[in-house]
Amino acid sequence: MLDDFFMRAMLAGLGIAAVAGPLGSFVVWRRMAYFGDATAHAAMLGVAVSLAFQISIYAGTTLVAAAMAVTISGLVTRGQSMDTMLGVLSHSALAIGLVAISFVPQARSDLSAYLFGDILAVGRGDLALIWAGAAGVLALLAWRWQRLLTASLNEELAMAAGIDPRVERLVLSIALAVVVALSIRVVGSLLISAMLIVPAAAARGLSRSPERMVGNAVLIAALAVMGGLTASLYLDTPAGPSIITAAAAFFAFSQVFRRA
Amino acid sequence: MTALIQASGLTILRPGGSETVLQGVDFQIRPGEIVTVVGPNGSGKSSLVRALLGHMPLAAGHVERKSGLRIGYVPQRVQVDTTIPMTVRRFLSLPLRVSDGDAARALARTGVEGLEARQLTQLSGGQFQRVLLARALLHDPQLLVLDEPTQGLDQPGIVAFYKLIEEVRRQTGAAVLMVSHDLLVVMRASDRVICLNGHVCCEGTPQHVSSAPEYRALFGAEAEGTLALYRHHHDHDHDHHHHAGAH
Numbered sequence: 158m159l160d161d162f163f164m165r166a167m168l169a170g171l172g173i174a175a176v177a178g179p180l181g182s183f184v185v186w187r188r189m190a191y192f193g194d195a196t197a198h199a200a201m202l203g204v205a206v207s208l209a210f211q212i213s214i215y216a217g218t219t220l221v222a223a224a225m226a227v228t229i230s231g232l233v234t235r236g237q238s239m240d241t242m243l244g245v246l247s248h249s250a251l252a253i254g255l256v257a258i259s260f261v262p263q264a265r266s267d268l269s270a271y272l273f274g275d276i277l278a279v280g281r282g283d284l285a286l287i288w289a290g291a292a293g294v295l296a297l298l299a300w301r302w303q304r305l306l307t308a309s310l311n312e313e314l315a316m317a318a319g320i321d322p323r324v325e326r327l328v329l330s331i332a333l334a335v336v337v338a339l340s341i342r343v344v345g346s347l348l349i350s351a352m353l354i355v356p357a358a359a360a361r362g363l364s365r366s367p368e369r370m371v372g373n374a375v376l377i378a379a380l381a382v383m384g385g386l387t388a389s390l391y392l393d394t395p396a397g398p399s400i401i402t403a404a405a406a407f408f409a410f411s412q413v414f415r416r417a
Numbered sequence: 418m419t420a421l422i423q424a425s426g427l428t429i430l431r432p433g434g435s436e437t438v439l440q441g442v443d444f445q446i447r448p449g450e451i452v453t454v455v456g457p458n459g460s461g462k463s464s465l466v467r468a469l470l471g472h473m474p475l476a477a478g479h480v481e482r483k484s485g486l487r488i489g490y491v492p493q494r495v496q497v498d499t500t501i502p503m504t505v506r507r508f509l510s511l512p513l514r515v516s517d518g519d520a521a522r523a524l525a526r527t528g529v530e531g532l533e534a535r536q537l538t539q540l541s542g543g544q545f546q547r548v549l550l551a552r553a554l555l556h557d558p559q560l561l562v563l564d565e566p567t568q569g570l571d572q573p574g575i576v577a578f579y580k581l582i583e584e585v586r587r588q589t590g591a592a593v594l595m596v597s598h599d600l601l602v603v604m605r606a607s608d609r610v611i612c613l614n615g616h617v618c619c620e621g622t623p624q625h626v627s628s629a630p631e632y633r634a635l636f637g638a639e640a641e642g643t644l645a646l647y648r649h650h651h652d653h654d655h656d657h658h659h660h661a662g663a664h
Binding site: 185186188303304306307309310311313314315316317318320361364365366367369370 | 472500503508514
């Protein structure tokens with residue numbers, strides 16, 4: 158079964174969907190969309206670093222994305238004007254990453270694979286890493302679920318209950334960095350935050366509790382992966398963008414059937 | 418009786434600055450007591466509360482909370498983002514899960530029974546404050562801390578809310594620390610009032626505070642109203658064990 162590139166692509170996409178549902182919900186709840194963008198764009202710089210130092214793409218992107226996420230998280234705590242700051246960091250990271258990659262000769266030709274993903278080229282090793290990483294992030298989120306949820310709802314209420322919101326923010330930053338690294342082969346740097354936000358945003362209108370929203374977001378992300386990949390096979394469209402297009406269609410659909 | 422919270426010489430600086438928000442404030446609250454902190458905007462009321470809860474770094478002084486003190490807290494201006502779908506029932510189980518029975522009893526106690534399935538964002542201002550109070554009551558608190566709990570309520574709503582607070586105190590014996598700007602109503606509901614303006618201006622029974630010149634200087638015409646109230650309705654001392662005036 159794993160010999161088939163299409164089946165491997167499908168399984169990789171579903172692994173990302175499983176973790177994008179809960180993490181994407183936090184991104185929506187905490188209004189971290191731009192934060193997600195900046196972290197995902199930093200992954201391009203991570204790719205350049207990985208190629209230059211000849212380390213694993215996953216390790217390099219995780220490190221650089223984590224550095225970016227923790228930096229932004231620190232700025233949030235110090236109450237800087239975030240909108241402009243995130244815009245600056247996000248696009249600078251992308252631009253610097255693209256410039257840096259141009260110095261690595263063998264990478265210039267695969268630029269679009271990193272920008273938009275190359276899910277059909279996912280190998281067994283990638284697949285194992287994606288599922289192991291996704292399982293790790295899911296376990297982390299499950300372990301701290303009540304604390305993360307309370308801190309996302311209201312930081313004062315969280316502090317009164319002995320929860321340190323900075324710790325929970327750090328947990329989400331690390332989880333985000335790992336998911337960004339896992340997703341770079343699947344949807345690419347430019348569309349990772351879409352993979353997080355669009356299914357969760359679609360699930361918001363259909364859900365009355367945080368847990369339902371997470372469940373619906375996973376379901377929608379999984380259907381988007383299956384629909385998008387299948388469409389890309391028959392219509393010969395790029396896989397990553399097709400998945401996001403399918404997710405966007407679910408979002409449009411969900412707006413018509415909003416419940417809460 | 419030992420104090421639930423005892424603080425002395427609290428000095429707090431504005432974040433990132435050297436300007437003081439509070440200077441040399443002493444404070445204590447004993448079991449079963451209703452203490453209200455009043456003061457103009459920017460007088461450091463919320464900072465005092467947050468320092469007492471240990472949420473704020475102190476430049477000087479220290480806070481001692483009775484060991485194992487259970488606090489039910491209603492922060493100022495809780496805003497629930499519409500991006501989070503959250504029923505009242507689910508909210509009551511954050512961060513500690515509670516049984517359906519406990520949740521229903523807490524809601525009934527604050528007069529919002531049967532709202533479990535309602536989304537937080539669909540509650541009226543008064544209902545939301547009562548749900549917050551119900552949540553604060555869940556784990557049998559010895560002290561309720563309420564920071565401006567009546568913001569956004571209309572006058573009858575404010576009066577009803579303070580009645581509820583007194584009732585909760587009577588039923589549970591919990592002490593209550595409130596920050597408020599509803600001078601008239603709060604004066605009637607409190608055992609002790611602390612008038613704050615960067616430091617403690619005056620402190621004591623509502624009757625004492627309402628006639629203190631420092632209080633009247635701070636609140637002007639509104640203070641005249643509370644003084645009149647005490648001349649007419651409260652010219653007896655009904656609370657013997659509370660000392661009047663630390664001034």
